[in-house]
Amino acid sequence: MTVHETTALGVPAKNASPEAYDFRRPTTLAREHARVLEMAFDTFARQWGTQLTAKVRVLSQVTSERVEILSYDEYAAGLPAVTGMVLFNIPKVEAKAVIQFPTAAALSWVGHMLGGTGQRVSPERKFTQIEQALLGRIMDDALDDLHYSLGTLLRAPMTPSSIQYNSQFAQAAASADPMIVATFEMVVGETVAPATVAIPSEALLPQLDPVGSAPSKTPPAELIRGQLAHVPVKVLLQLDDITVKPAMVLNLAVGDVLNLGHARHRPLNVTVGGRRLAHAAAGSSGSRLAGVIVSTEENNL
Structure with missing residues (x-):
């Protein structure tokens, strides 16, 4: 042509x-x-x-x-x-x-x-x-x-x-x-x-x-889960949060005491992305602090 x-x-x-x-x-x-x-x-x-x-x-x-x-x-x-x-x-x-x-x-x-x-x-x-x-x-x-x-x-x-x-x-x-x-x-x-x-x-x-290229026979949902399983996430050990008034926050000074709602005998909360997934007791691993999982919670993510 x-x-x-x-x-x-x-x-x-x-x-x-x-x-x-x-x-x-x-x-x-x-x-x-x-x-x-x-x-x-x-x-x-x-x-x-x-x-x-x-x-x-x-x-x-x-x-x-x-x-x-x-x-x-x-x-x-x-x-x-x-x-x-x-x-x-x-x-x-x-x-x-x-x-x-x-x-x-x-x-x-x-x-x-x-x-x-x-x-x-x-x-x-x-x-x-x-x-x-x-x-x-x-x-x-x-x-x-x-x-x-x-x-x-x-x-x-x-x-x-x-x-x-x-x-x-x-x-x-x-x-x-x-x-x-x-x-x-x-x-x-x-x-x-x-x-x-x-x-x-x-x-x-x-x-x-x-x-x-040969198409994958794996369902897309499984492929997504497989990829998400290798994504790094931040795991936090937290106390129960408390509610305070802005005036208390603005007037905080050295020596002030905040009364927490978390009982002394209760384990810490294990959270990921703001969701509580488990409870852990404070422990140690060698020279470092560690959290020992004592219970888990059901979460439909």
């Missing part, structure tokens, strides 16, 4: 070139899918920035800018001709994942790691063996952060494959293969550089697709 560019009023724009649309491949992410991925890559950005600060020993920050789905050809076309591309293998997926960044920026990171100023004095070029070894440590941390951030979205762990320097000849995937592409801004010291992470969509989308 051929799609023509239109104006805001829906009239075909003059001199607009038609653009082919392939209905077999989605060009946008579903809103709920995009939100999940954005949160995952935001987490990755924060983790990676922290790891870079520790490795490079200068203040570093990574910010996630956008997440989109592109064909590999579209992704590669948007990259500089000469750039650093670390390729990663994914089990049972032919296409490779990519972490991309300018080589000049990477060289400045290496300069910081070696005790230099990190100023970008070198042009875009290939890394030496020593530089590759140092960058390998940064990529190992980035890969760990990526696995942590994606969690169950990435079932199979990725492993490093190779480093490429030409975006047009890297061939991490077939031209039409859809890729989940996240774009970042990296600030390492005074160096600001763009970076991208591209992961084959077939490695992530199946975990995002609600149709592919």
Whole structure:
């Protein structure tokens, strides 16, 4: 199908070139899918920035800018001709994942790691063996952060494959293969550089697709009870409350005595959220005070 560019009023724009649309491949992410991925890559950005600060020993920050789905050809076309591309293998997926960044920026990171100023004095070029070894440590941390951030979205762990320097000849995937592409801004010291992470969509989308997930057979009420059972709550040991007039409260002074309605021999009230659930006698557990439950009450919560 051929799609023509239109104006805001829906009239075909003059001199607009038609653009082919392939209905077999989605060009946008579903809103709920995009939100999940954005949160995952935001987490990755924060983790990676922290790891870079520790490795490079200068203040570093990574910010996630956008997440989109592109064909590999579209992704590669948007990259500089000469750039650093670390390729990663994914089990049972032919296409490779990519972490991309300018080589000049990477060289400045290496300069910081070696005790230099990190100023970008070198042009875009290939890394030496020593530089590759140092960058390998940064990529190992980035890969760990990526696995942590994606969690169950990435079932199979990725492993490093190779480093490429030409975006047009890297061939991490077939031209039409859809890729989940996240774009970042990296600030390492005074160096600001763009970076991208591209992961084959077939490695992530199946975990995002609600149709592919088997519905739970457990009744919703049981699921809610199961979750509530693990929610922390405050348990209080209390005396019976008393009613006093505001004048007494306003005139309280050191040495005043309040007569409580709680008998001395009665156990304390065990309350949760203002509801009395049990009675407990004062006791001890080692060096700490404790409440020993002596009776419980029926409560229909």
